[in-house]
Amino acid sequence: MQFHLDGFQPGDPRVLPASAAAQLPTEQPPAEVDVLIVGCGPAGLTLAAQLAAFPDIRTCIVEAKDGPLQLGQADGIACRTMEMFEAFGFSERVLQEACWINEVTFWKPGAQDGGIVRHGRVQDTPDGLSEFPHVVLNQARVHDFYLEQMRRAPGRMQPYYGRSVSAVAVDAQAADHPVTVTLARAGAEQSETVRARYVVGCDGARSAVRKAIGQQLVGDSANQAWGVMDLLAVTDFPDIRSKVAVQSEHGNLLVIPREGGYLVRLYVEMDKLGEDERAAHRGITLEQLVAAAQRILHPYTLEVKDVPWWSVYEIGQRICARYDDVPAERADRQLPRVFIAGDACHTHSPKAGQGMNVSMQDSFNLGWKLAAVLRGQCAPTLLHSYSAERQAVAQQLIDFDRDWARMFSDRPAEGGAGGVDPKAFQRYFEQHGRFTAGVGTQYPPSVVCGDATHQALASGFGVGTRFHSAPVVRVADARPLQLGHVARADGRWRLYAFAAADDHRDPGTGLRALCRFLAEAPDSPLRRHTPAGQDPDAVFDLRAVFPQRHDELAQETMPALLLPRKGRYGLVDYEKVFAADGRPGQDIYALRGIDRAHGALVVVRPDQYVAQVLPLDAHQALAGFFAGFMRAA
Numbered sequence: 001m002q003f004h005l006d007g008f009q010p011g012d013p014r015v016l017p018a019s020a021a022a023q024l025p026t027e028q029p030p031a032e033v034d035v036l037i038v039g040c041g042p043a044g045l046t047l048a049a050q051l052a053a054f055p056d057i058r059t060c061i062v063e064a065k066d067g068p069l070q071l072g073q074a075d076g077i078a079c080r081t082m083e084m085f086e087a088f089g090f091s092e093r094v095l096q097e098a099c100w101i102n103e104v105t106f107w108k109p110g111a112q113d114g115g116i117v118r119h120g121r122v123q124d125t126p127d128g129l130s131e132f133p134h135v136v137l138n139q140a141r142v143h144d145f146y147l148e149q150m151r152r153a154p155g156r157m158q159p160y161y162g163r164s165v166s167a168v169a170v171d172a173q174a175a176d177h178p179v180t181v182t183l184a185r186a187g188a189e190q191s192e193t194v195r196a197r198y199v200v201g202c203d204g205a206r207s208a209v210r211k212a213i214g215q216q217l218v219g220d221s222a223n224q225a226w227g228v229m230d231l232l233a234v235t236d237f238p239d240i241r242s243k244v245a246v247q248s249e250h251g252n253l254l255v256i257p258r259e260g261g262y263l264v265r266l267y268v269e270m271d272k273l274g275e276d277e278r279a280a281h282r283g284i285t286l287e288q289l290v291a292a293a294q295r296i297l298h299p300y301t302l303e304v305k306d307v308p309w310w311s312v313y314e315i316g317q318r319i320c321a322r323y324d325d326v327p328a329e330r331a332d333r334q335l336p337r338v339f340i341a342g343d344a345c346h347t348h349s350p351k352a353g354q355g356m357n358v359s360m361q362d363s364f365n366l367g368w369k370l371a372a373v374l375r376g377q378c379a380p381t382l383l384h385s386y387s388a389e390r391q392a393v394a395q396q397l398i399d400f401d402r403d404w405a406r407m408f409s410d411r412p413a414e415g416g417a418g419g420v421d422p423k424a425f426q427r428y429f430e431q432h433g434r435f436t437a438g439v440g441t442q443y444p445p446s447v448v449c450g451d452a453t454h455q456a457l458a459s460g461f462g463v464g465t466r467f468h469s470a471p472v473v474r475v476a477d478a479r480p481l482q483l484g485h486v487a488r489a490d491g492r493w494r495l496y497a498f499a500a501a502d503d504h505r506d507p508g509t510g511l512r513a514l515c516r517f518l519a520e521a522p523d524s525p526l527r528r529h530t531p532a533g534q535d536p537d538a539v540f541d542l543r544a545v546f547p548q549r550h551d552e553l554a555q556e557t558m559p560a561l562l563l564p565r566k567g568r569y570g571l572v573d574y575e576k577v578f579a580a581d582g583r584p585g586q587d588i589y590a591l592r593g594i595d596r597a598h599g600a601l602v603v604v605r606p607d608q609y610v611a612q613v614l615p616l617d618a619h620q621a622l623a624g625f626f627a628g629f630m631r632a633a
Helices: 042-052 079-088 091-097 139-152 208-212 286-297 355-374 380-409 422-431 510-520 525-529 619-627
Strands: 032-038 059-063 099-101 103-109 116-123 134-136 163-170 179-185 192-201 218-235 243-248 251-257 264-272 302-319 338-340 471-474 479-482 493-498 540-546 577-580 600-604 610-614
Touching (some): 032 042, 032 355, 042 059, 042 355, 079 091, 079 355, 103 422, 116 243, 192 355, 218 286, 251 286, 302 380, 355 380, 510 540, 600 619, 610 619
Parallel strands (some): 032 192, 540 577
Antiparallel strands (some): 103 116, 243 251, 251 264
């Protein structure tokens, strides 16, 4: 973490100076904003925390509930989401509080007494998939971290609670603030009106914003009711502190250990539903949920002491065709102004543990694009890529969840006769480890994602996939760290230049020639797209990695671009140059398949996805890529 750039400031360095656009405590939302976010769920708060970091963007978030979430709802946090939390700066706090999911055990019907027996045990996340584990933490705590981040950011953003959307209108002829949103305030007779440049509906499965733009959730239901409850209980079931999938003759159950060492969540299979029946119609009680769990866990006992939260739901998979207000037939001549994210545009069962995670990734994808357009860095056509990229990801989740939920709800049967083979169920879980960890997404070629022409130069950084971090050593102070952790959720592009074996000697080729092009050439992306007067890394954060040991490199011989002078005092940033970690199994070149003879340039988007892998001397290709969607400063 870097601070004191513009002068020494005492106190918590995570509290940034307030901007001119910072929110002052007011009774009503502002009349005009750049972005209005509807909904304080995971998707809405991810977007709000990201936009609050930009001092020049005025953002407002409203929520129908009367205050912050306190308990219940989602809890699983995938490895990929932890990587995103690191960019926001609170991953360590999540790791301290959360329950780490290390193993999954599988149970099936036993031979006697209708009881259950353990038949399998697998590692939850394969080795090397991420530097972060899969963890479980109450969704309300995730909200707390985001809310704190918003309060500390330059925008000083805080939600306006007790506001629900009653109307959304887009004036296509308006030159500025074309979206008008009418808000109904709880307990007040008068409505409130907010005019915005863009509106993002993160208001859940019954989204008023989605209805206002004419989008529909389309899909099907498995017609199966499930209950979920958080318990403090006494039990002799031996795997109560592990993630467990139980298939029994009395139904199926999923055990999720919770944070704190005592709390546990149970997903319990209940009744089959009629064709058009909803779970709410059955009037299922907490006592029925507990009794069903006790039957399924037989011969083990379950004595429930306290139930902080419980609910009943039906399994279904539904998705919107588009995530914005542009009809498909008008995409080539109409720009989006209203977006939807999270449960507003896709719903599925909670047993795959992906709902909250995919929702947050939706708005993390959208946030940097909105910021780039609002700050004049990119043309508004960039915003079309949000729906195109994220709708396809959600469709993959829907397809996976449909199969996973069906297998989970099916009756166990050895060999698959008349049900699902428990071993086949375990194999399906193992085969989809990348997907459940959240790292299976790969965006196709687009204006902000190149092709794989030069993939062989860095085979472990797949174009279109998330940047898979690896260990390095910072040359300036010999500190070992994860390369991916230098990136913040600040809207900047990352240029990771991996030097070839001889690049530290030859000034005319490779990495040094790349630095000279970026610093001096008229068509350099840095010179073309960085506004005058801003720090040289304000838009593009260049980092260099060398295959040599850190003590074989001389920091003072590095190109000036890797020792940039920044801030009002022109202080030198010494944290741009890294060396491979020489410890066994830690070499980033070997771990990520980087060509030592030629090196590679890995271009990473603000949402941590690899946009390009290029040769170090592909200067014109690099310039052309950014010129394809970015405006000259």
